[in-house]
Amino acid sequence: MHANEHLIDLRSDTVTRPTPGMMRAMAAAELGDDVLGDDPTVKRLQAVVAERLGKEAGLFVPSGTMGNQLAIRAQSAPGDQVVVEDGAHVYRYEAGAPAALSGVQLTCVPAPGGLLSWERVEAALNPANVHCAPPSLVCLENTHNRAGGRLVPQALVTAIGAGARARGLRVHLDGARLWHAHIAGGLPLAELAAPVDTVSVCFSKGLGAPVGSVLAGDREVIARAWRFRKMWGGGMRQSGLLAAACLYALEHQLERLAEDHARATSIARGLDHPALAVGHPVDTNIVIIDVAGADGDTRLVAHLASRGILTLGFGPGRVRLVPNLLNSDADIARVVDALNGFPRA
Numbered sequence: 001m002h003a004n005e006h007l008i009d010l011r012s013d014t015v016t017r018p019t020p021g022m023m024r025a026m027a028a029a030e031l032g033d034d035v036l037g038d039d040p041t042v043k044r045l046q047a048v049v050a051e052r053l054g055k056e057a058g059l060f061v062p063s064g065t066m067g068n069q070l071a072i073r074a075q076s077a078p079g080d081q082v083v084v085e086d087g088a089h090v091y092r093y094e095a096g097a098p099a100a101l102s103g104v105q106l107t108c109v110p111a112p113g114g115l116l117s118w119e120r121v122e123a124a125l126n127p128a129n130v131h132c133a134p135p136s137l138v139c140l141e142n143t144h145n146r147a148g149g150r151l152v153p154q155a156l157v158t159a160i161g162a163g164a165r166a167r168g169l170r171v172h173l174d175g176a177r178l179w180h181a182h183i184a185g186g187l188p189l190a191e192l193a194a195p196v197d198t199v200s201v202c203f204s205k206g207l208g209a210p211v212g213s214v215l216a217g218d219r220e221v222i223a224r225a226w227r228f229r230k231m232w233g234g235g236m237r238q239s240g241l242l243a244a245a246c247l248y249a250l251e252h253q254l255e256r257l258a259e260d261h262a263r264a265t266s267i268a269r270g271l272d273h274p275a276l277a278v279g280h281p282v283d284t285n286i287v288i289i290d291v292a293g294a295d296g297d298t299r300l301v302a303h304l305a306s307r308g309i310l311t312l313g314f315g316p317g318r319v320r321l322v323p324n325l326l327n328s329d330a331d332i333a334r335v336v337d338a339l340n341g342f343p344r345a
């Protein structure tokens with residue numbers, strides 16, 4: 001890294017900082033005590049997001065993890081079966097919460113590219129008898145993080161929604177990056193969320209807010225989630241300060257996600273190295289590079305760090321790069337250059 005070069009942080013889209021306009025919106029926010037139900041900015045965010053997602057109600061929560069886990073808690077009973085894709089964030093990266101906080105039994109169904117189908121879900125459902133955990137919920141993820149920001153074909157979501165409903169099951173969608181699915185695929189957010197009962201969306205990722213997620217669904221399920229949010233310590237007081245950042249992000253930083261998607265594609269297209277390959281379609285803002293050779297992930301992360309580029313190892317031989325609000329096109333050219341300069345074995 002040359003003395004006049006800045007650090008390029010591609011570890012995640014969560015590393016962004018509030019933009020100046022966002023800071024001004026936060027400073028100007030009207031506030032109240034949200035645990036007492038009177039923060040006007042939180043209420044506005046919940047209403048706006050529920051409306052955009054075509055749901056009756058929304059609940060502001062501190063994190064995507066809490067949104068997902070509240071959805072599980074509010075739509076299952078301890079001992080129930082919950083079906084998820086094997087690479088799902090709710091299963092892999094939420095600290096064992098489904099077991100610890102909801103007491104449910106996860107059935108993890110492997111699916112190529114993370115793309116669960118109704119046929120795979122149905123085959124995994126327990127039979128209705130006294131020996132088995134009764135199925136109550138299916139969890140989906142769009143876009144799919146571990147599958148490289150994969151855009152889930154809407155026909156799959158629709159089929160799972162219809163199949164689940166016919167079997168009396170509910171469906172939750174982890175939409176931490178549903179914004180990206182909307183921008184990349186062009187479908188309205190409400191259409192993406194229509195087949196499912198609950199959906200959680202994050203503002204602290206590509207949208208660039210410092211904190212915040214919303215869980216949306218029907219009034220009854222959101223009322224249940226509200227109670228568990230309180231129980232889990234997720235009730236916040238003048239959280240309108242954070243909700244203002246989320247509203248600002250929705251209004252001013254949603255359309256620009258297309259830039260992140262284009263930059264991710266540029267990285268994938270620019271790759272020209274015998275030991276490096278992108279093993280998935282780059283639909284949105286995540287690039288996962290497969291690195292050949294022993295300790296490939298560690299060596300590539302260290303090489304890029306020596307060039308002032310931060311990335312994350314994503315399992316043996318895999319490195320994740322996530323273009324975000326902090327990057328420019330010139331940064332991406334530097335990243336491609338550094339990748340192609342990875343020392344050859």
Ligand SMILES: Cc1ncc(COP(=O)(O)O)c(C=O)c1O
Pocket residue numbers: 062063064065066068089090141143144145174176177202204213
């Ligand atoms: C797909 C997905 N769901 C949920 C989360 C959890 O969000 P948080 O870090 O806000 O708990 C993440 C975080 O990266 C994610 O990628």
